[in-house]
Amino acid sequence: xxxxxxSRTTFFIRAVGVSARLSAVLKEAKNISLEAxxxxxxxxxxxxxxxxxxxxxxxxxELSYDTIKLVEEINTEALNISKSSLxxxxxxxxxxxxxxxxxxSKEALYGDSFDKPMFNAQKDLDEFQKNLSRHxxxxxxxxxxxxxxxxxxxVVTSTSRLEAATVSSVYQANFEAIVGKxxxxxxxxxxxxxxxxxxxxxxxx
Amino acid sequence: MKKVKIYEGLHHEWxxxxxxxxxxxxxxxxxxxxxKTSREGILLDPGGIELFSSMxxxxxxxxxxxxxxxxxxxxxxxxxxxxxxxxxxTISHATLHAPWLxxxxxxxxxCDSITYAAIPDEGSIFKMDGIELHFIPAHYMHSSGNxxxxxxxxxxxxxGDIGAGLNKVDDPMFVEDFYAHIPSIKKFHQRWMPxxxxxxxxxxxxxxxxxxxxxxxxxxxxxxxxxxxFLDWLESIEVGIGLRID
Numbered sequence: 186x187x188x189x190x191x192s193r194t195t196f197f198i199r200a201v202g203v204s205a206r207l208s209a210v211l212k213e214a215k216n217i218s219l220e221a222x223x224x225x226x227x228x229x230x231x232x233x234x235x236x237x238x239x240x241x242x243x244x245x246x247e248l249s250y251d252t253i254k255l256v257e258e259i260n261t262e263a264l265n266i267s268k269s270s271l272x273x274x275x276x277x278x279x280x281x282x283x284x285x286x287x288x289x290s291k292e293a294l295y296g297d298s299f300d301k302p303m304f305n306a307q308k309d310l311d312e313f314q315k316n317l318s319r320h321x322x323x324x325x326x327x328x329x330x331x332x333x334x335x336x337x338x339x340v341v342t343s344t345s346r347l348e349a350a351t352v353s354s355v356y357q358a359n360f361e362a363i364v365g366k367x368x369x370x371x372x373x374x375x376x377x378x379x380x381x382x383x384x385x386x387x388x389x390x
Numbered sequence: 391m392k393k394v395k396i397y398e399g400l401h402h403e404w405x406x407x408x409x410x411x412x413x414x415x416x417x418x419x420x421x422x423x424x425x426k427t428s429r430e431g432i433l434l435d436p437g438g439i440e441l442f443s444s445m446x447x448x449x450x451x452x453x454x455x456x457x458x459x460x461x462x463x464x465x466x467x468x469x470x471x472x473x474x475x476x477x478x479x480t481i482s483h484a485t486l487h488a489p490w491l492x493x494x495x496x497x498x499x500x501c502d503s504i505t506y507a508a509i510p511d512e513g514s515i516f517k518m519d520g521i522e523l524h525f526i527p528a529h530y531m532h533s534s535g536n537x538x539x540x541x542x543x544x545x546x547x548x549x550g551d552i553g554a555g556l557n558k559v560d561d562p563m564f565v566e567d568f569y570a571h572i573p574s575i576k577k578f579h580q581r582w583m584p585x586x587x588x589x590x591x592x593x594x595x596x597x598x599x600x601x602x603x604x605x606x607x608x609x610x611x612x613x614x615x616x617x618x619x620f621l622d623w624l625e626s627i628e629v630g631i632g633l634r635i636d
Contacts (some may be wrong), residue, residue: 275500279479282443289447298454299446302480 197270203324203381204263207256210331210377213370214252220370221245224363227356235352238360241345245367248338252374255331262324269317276310324385331378338371391444393451394563396603396611397544402427402521404544406605407448409559414440419559420469421607423548425541426453427519432460432487433477434539434548435470435607439499442473446480455480460518461504462525463488464550465533466495470607475500487516487525491535509537526595528552530588538596545602552592553606553620554578565610568619574609576627583629593625 224242228235283303290296342364349360391412397404408421422445423434431453437445449455458481463471466489474496477484482503488496490508497506513525524540531552539548555575565571583589604612604620612620 275475279476282446282476285443286446286450289443290450293447293450295450295452295454298450298456299480301456302482306479 197267197274199384200263200266200270200324202384203328204260204267206377206381206384207259207263210374211253211256213374213377214249214256216370217245217252217367218249220363220366221249224360227359227363231353231356235348235356235360237348238345238352241341241348244341248334248341251334252331255327255334259324259327259331262320262327265320266317266324269313269320273310273313273317276306276313279306280310321385325382328378328382328385332375332382335371335375335378338367342368342371391441391448392563393448396605397546399544401519402544403452404541404546404605405452406563406611407445409561409563410441410444411559412444413559418469418608419557419561421605421609421611423605424449424452424458425518425521425523426457427521429457430460430519431458432462432518432523433458434462435464435550436461436473436477437471438469439472439476442476445473456483459484460516461486462537462539463492463496464528464538464548464607465489465536466492467533470550471496472499474504478502478504489533489535489537492533511535513537526599528592530583530585531592532582532584538592540596540599540601542600545600546605547596547599547601547603547617548605548607549596550607551582552579552624553604553612554608557609562610565612565616565620568612568616568623571610572623579624580627580629585630586628589624589629593621597621 221242224238224245228238228242280303283299283306286299287296287303345364345367346361349357349364352360391407391410394406395403396406403426405424405426406421407424409419413419417438417440420435420437420441422437422441425432425434433449446455449458461471461474461477461481461484463474463486471488474486478500485505485507486496486501487507487509490510493506493508509525511527511529513527516523516525522542524542526538526540526547528536528538528550530536531550533551536550538550538552540546553575555578557574561574601617602614604617606612
């Protein structure tokens with residue numbers, strides 16, 4: 186399905202909107218990274234009694250690292266979408282101008298002399314639209330990937346809470362605080378990503 | 391869009407396009423000119439993006455569009471050349487002749503394939519399929535990098551914004567009564583032309599030319615005696631900085 190000019194313009198702005206919102210995700214991912222480092226330090230200090238917490242902190246580090254990487258990829262895709270939709274919009278304008286000229290030059294002696302550029306403009310437009318579609322699909326996948334990871338983070342949070350309850354009372358409050366912050370950050374990321382997907386209202390075409 | 395052949399010689403023709411009734415109401419009416427030989431053509435101030443389809447449809451009544459090998463832009467304004475991006479797609483083999491000063495700016499309109507031939511400040515002579523055109527300096531008339539085009543065989547001077555006014559689509563193609571025409575051009579010149587010195591320099595330069603027709607980019611064409619009348623009048627009025635426009 187082709188996007189008309191208006192929705193393509195809107196889409197171009199929406200992609201920029203997604204990119205802007207991603208700074209919030211980046212901030213939260215950095216928070217997770219910081220909390221993961223705190224947790225690692227705590228695990229090292231607490232020693233054997235909290236060894237079950239180690240895989241959890243490792244996962245938190247991995248999650249924050251992956252999220253930051255995904256956000257960077259999403260930013261690139263959002264930029265690609267902005268560029269592609271703008272090019273497609275220009276291409277669409279060129280095609281419409283040629284069609285209008287064709288309509289107005291029916292009687293002209295050399296009316297067919299711009300058939301080739303007209304054909305090329307249509308071909309370019311089809312290509313731009315394919316690119317746009319590909320980038321949009323990729324953006325959709327990346328956003329979904331972050332969302333899936335944040336769902337997994339929920340599970341990790343529950344496990345972490347159980348583990349935090351079993352550690353020595355000296356460290357319990359610290360671990361619970363770290364888990365709490367991790368939970369909030371994951372929840373915020375998920376909310377932002379859901380908002381991004383809502384903004385895009387992605388179409389498959 | 392009206393199409394009027396204003397000159398027909400042995401080797402080339404001048405065609406003027408303008409008075410486009412289909413153009414959006416709030417954009418100024420413009421005159422575009424095509425100089426064509428039997429094999430090649432040059433478009434002078436090809437016009438704004440809004441006019442592109444009308445221009446393309448009009449041109450193909452006279453020649454195949456791929457035979458347009460050159461474009462000329464007197465200066466950088468959008469009504470002159472904002473259609474460049476679409477011409478770039480249509481006649482990618484063409485060369486754009488425009489002031490060197492505006493190259494980096496004009497390319498914003500889209501100039502991926504067309505070759506940019508920068509005209510030096512002192513002007514130059516351009517040859518196309520046996521005809522010769524002179525790019526005459528018209529700096530600060532009104533743009534800081536600006537050229538007129540003179541055809542010594544047709545004795546036509548394309549003057550860009552000089553001689554223009556904020557005209558309407560139903561204005562006559564040629565100035566009939568110069569003195570009656572003055573009100574439609576006076577404020578335009580006083581406000582748009584920034585420098586008395588530049589004005590005198592341009593007038594001095596073009597007075598040396600043998601001109602039958604002075605063709606502006608807006609409004610009516612000056613023919614015969616009206617060319618001298620216009621130059622005398624332009625010399626007599628004060629233009630530009632420091633002038634109070636009521």
